[in-house]
Amino acid sequence: MQRMKLGFIGAGFIAKFQASALRFVRGADLGGVCALKGAEELSAYAKQNALGDCVVYPSIRELCHHVDAVAVFAPNFARLDIVGQIVDAVKAGAPLKGIICEKPLGRTVAEARQLVQLGKETGLPTAYFENQLHMKAVRAPLAQLERVQRAMGPLTLARSGEEHSGPHEGWFWDPTRQGGGVLSDMGCHSIACDWFVLTPIGKPIDFLKPVAVNAEVALLKWGQPLHRKALLDRMGVDYAKTPAEDFATGMVTFQNPETGQLVKGQFTNSWMYDKQGLRLTMDGLGPGYAFEVNSLKSPIEIFIADQAAEAVANAEVALEKSTSSRGLLAVEANEADLYGYVDELEDACRAFAEGRDGLANWEYGLEVTKLCQAAYLSAERKRTIDLTDPATQKELETYVSFIAQGRGRETLQAL
Ligand SMILES: NC(=O)c1ccc[n+]([C@@H]2O[C@H](COP(=O)([O-])OP(=O)(O)OC[C@H]3O[C@@H](n4cnc5c(N)ncnc54)[C@H](O)[C@@H]3O)[C@@H](O)[C@H]2O)c1
Numbered sequence: 384m385q386r387m388k389l390g391f392i393g394a395g396f397i398a399k400f401q402a403s404a405l406r407f408v409r410g411a412d413l414g415g416v417c418a419l420k421g422a423e424e425l426s427a428y429a430k431q432n433a434l435g436d437c438v439v440y441p442s443i444r445e446l447c448h449h450v451d452a453v454a455v456f457a458p459n460f461a462r463l464d465i466v467g468q469i470v471d472a473v474k475a476g477a478p479l480k481g482i483i484c485e486k487p488l489g490r491t492v493a494e495a496r497q498l499v500q501l502g503k504e505t506g507l508p509t510a511y512f513e514n515q516l517h518m519k520a521v522r523a524p525l526a527q528l529e530r531v532q533r534a535m536g537p538l539t540l541a542r543s544g545e546e547h548s549g550p551h552e553g554w555f556w557d558p559t560r561q562g563g564g565v566l567s568d569m570g571c572h573s574i575a576c577d578w579f580v581l582t583p584i585g586k587p588i589d590f591l592k593p594v595a596v597n598a599e600v601a602l603l604k605w606g607q608p609l610h611r612k613a614l615l616d617r618m619g620v621d622y623a624k625t626p627a628e629d630f631a632t633g634m635v636t637f638q639n640p641e642t643g644q645l646v647k648g649q650f651t652n653s654w655m656y657d658k659q660g661l662r663l664t665m666d667g668l669g670p671g672y673a674f675e676v677n678s679l680k681s682p683i684e685i686f687i688a689d690q691a692a693e694a695v696a697n698a699e700v701a702l703e704k705s706t707s708s709r710g711l712l713a714v715e716a717n718e719a720d721l722y723g724y725v726d727e728l729e730d731a732c733r734a735f736a737e738g739r740d741g742l743a744n745w746e747y748g749l750e751v752t753k754l755c756q757a758a759y760l761s762a763e764r765k766r767t768i769d770l771t772d773p774a775t776q777k778e779l780e781t782y783v784s785f786i787a788q789g790r791g792r793e794t795l796q797a798l
Contacts, residue, residue, distance in 0.1 A: 386411065386412060387410060387451050387452055387735060387736060388412050388414035388435065388449075388451045389405070389411055389450060389728075390413075390415040390417070390446040390453045390454070391413065391417075391425065392417050392453055392454065393418050393455065394418035395418070395420070395456070395552070397456045398418070398421070398425055399425060400718075400724060401724055404719035404720070404725045404728055405434050405728060406719075410733075411728065412435030413425075413429040414451070415437060416429075417443050417445070417446040418457070422439040425437065443469060444471065444477070447472035448478075451478075451735070452479060452483065453482055453483070454483035458552075458554050458560070459560070459561055460490070462484070462488075463494060463501075466484070466501045469501075470505055473505040473506075479505070479507055480736070481508040481509065481510060481731065481735030481740075482505065482509050482510075483509075483512055483731050483741070484509070484510075484512065484745065484748065486512060486513050486514075487562065487567060487568070489748075490561070490567065490787060491756060491782065492752055492756050492780055493781060495749040495753070496780070498749075502745045508734060508735055508741070508744070509740055510731035510734065510735075510741025510742075510743065512743075513575045513576075513751065514727050515543070515665075515723055516575060516576065516743060517723035517742070518663075518676075518726075519720070519721075520721065521579070522726075524667065525674075528672055529584050531671070532583070532584050535670045535671045535672060537581065537584070538580060538646065538669040539669060540647050540648075540667075540668040541581045541647075541648045541667050542577070542649040542665070542666040543572070543577045543580070543649075543664070543666075544650065544651040544662070544665075545569040545573055545652050545663050546653040546656030546661075546662050547660060547704035548656060548657050549614075549704075550568065553618040553620055555568060556605075556614060556627065557625065558626075558627035558787050558789060559625060559789045562787050563627055563628070563755075564600070564627025564628035564786060565629055565630065565652045566600055566628055566631035566762075570631050570650055570755050570758060571751050571752070573650035574635055574754045574758075577650060578593070578635070578637065581648055583639070588742065588743060589746075589750060590640070591637035591638065591646065592638045593635055593754055594637065594770050595636040595767050595768065595769055596633065596761050596767070597633050597767040598631060598757075598758035598759070598761045598762045599762050600630065600762040600794075600795070601628060601795065602622070602628055602630070602791075603653075603655050604629055605654065606622055624789075624792075625789040625791060626786075626792060626795050628791070628795060629653060629654040630655060631651070631758065632649075632650065632652070633758050633761065634648065634650075635648045635754055651664075657706060659705060659712060659713040660703055662677065663676065664676065664677050678715070679713050681714055681715050683713075683714040683716060684711055684712065684713060685711075685712050686710065686711050686712070687710065687712065702718070703718055753779055756782055757770060757775075759782075759784035763785060763794055
């Protein structure tokens with residue numbers, strides 16, 4: 384494979400994580416970065432870790448002219464503008480081979496559709512980064528169960544969860560900038576993971592047709608006065624005025640278009656999971672077989688007594704979103720690999736080198752956005768959303784949830 388010189392747009396949390404993943408990817412370098420904040424630090428990290436001569440570019444246009452592929456690792460609210468600038472650069476002759484965009488593709492169906500359209504204008508392959516589809520912990524059991532699945536039939540129930548104690552930057556908490564609360568931020572992961580796990584062996588990732596969505600959202604922790612104040616002080620976001628959900632759960636029903644079989648993907652997401660840190664859970668159940676993943680069950684654990692805890696400066700060294708620096712702690716040796724970042728980077732680089740989309744392209748990202756938005760609609764209307772109904776499909780095209788409009792007080796009860 385030819386070497387792929389990547390350019391990152393954004394140099395915050397995910398860009399740093401992806402840079403650390405790049406240490407384990409063969410055939411790719413970090414050629415440049417453009418960001419409002421953090422670019423110099425990321426460039427220094429790249430150089431220290433032999434990831435490439437990462438140049439800090441003052442504009443997206445210049446970055447696009449000096450790398451082979453760009454990755455949009457900037458906040459959700461900046462997507463359209465950034466991708467618009469990439470389109471302009473490509474039209475002006477930037478020699479890109481592909482464009483990567485982080486989840487969620489859009490904050491609404493309309494926004495995701497616009498992004499798909501912009502991607503098409505470039506004529507370039509795309510990759511929608513949904514890391515959980517690439518997790519070795521998900522792929523390995525599916526590979527192990529392949530023969531069982533062929534003999535007994537595909538999985539019929541998947542359960543995916545992603546939970547932690549809340550995001551690291553204020554914009555995530557602001558539903559008008561992020562697109563909602565935890566459902567918009569992490570529901571996309573769990574819904575996509577369910578869809579992927581349920582897909583029969585050998586079929587494309589959009590083979591199963593989503594036919595119905597049912598969901599509930601709630602504000603369980605961060606609407607309470609004590610925690611609301613802490614959020615306002617720490618993140619500058621006032622949940623008395625513009626709350627978002629910190630808990631979401633629901634079910635997507637998919638249909639196998641060949642057999643008619645209905646299968647279910649259950650999702651649970653929260654920003655009020657006050658345990659050791661980020662927990663990803665996945666269950667897959669088929670006729671006569673099953674698998675389970677729990678990312679907190681590490682083979683490593685450490686213990687830090689109260690008297691030693693003062694020496695611990697950064698709890699997140701051990702685990703993403705770690706909330707504690709003492710007691711019995713979970714530690715993951717290589718989180719970038721565990722969460723699938725290494726494999727998703729490798730997949731995109733290989734695909735772009737071969738002139739094709741990554742495993743998940745932006746059209747797939749649009750479908751996942753639609754499922755998330757259908758989940759908001761279900762929670763608002765307190766009923767199951769029938770995705771086979773043309774009128775519902777039409778409604779989803781322009782739908783903006785109350786929460787994303789900053790009107791969460793009208794739907795969230797817990798204030
Ligand atoms: N796959 C995952 O597990 C995962 C995890 C975290 C974040 N994400 C996604 O990644 C994206 C970024 O999240 P983050 O946590 O890194 O955010 P962040 O706030 O930590 O970092 C954002 C970065 O983008 C830069 N930026 C902002 N506006 C910009 C603009 N107009 N042009 C160039 N740079 C700009 C900022 O300066 C900063 O460097 C989000 O869409 C988020 O949903 C995915």
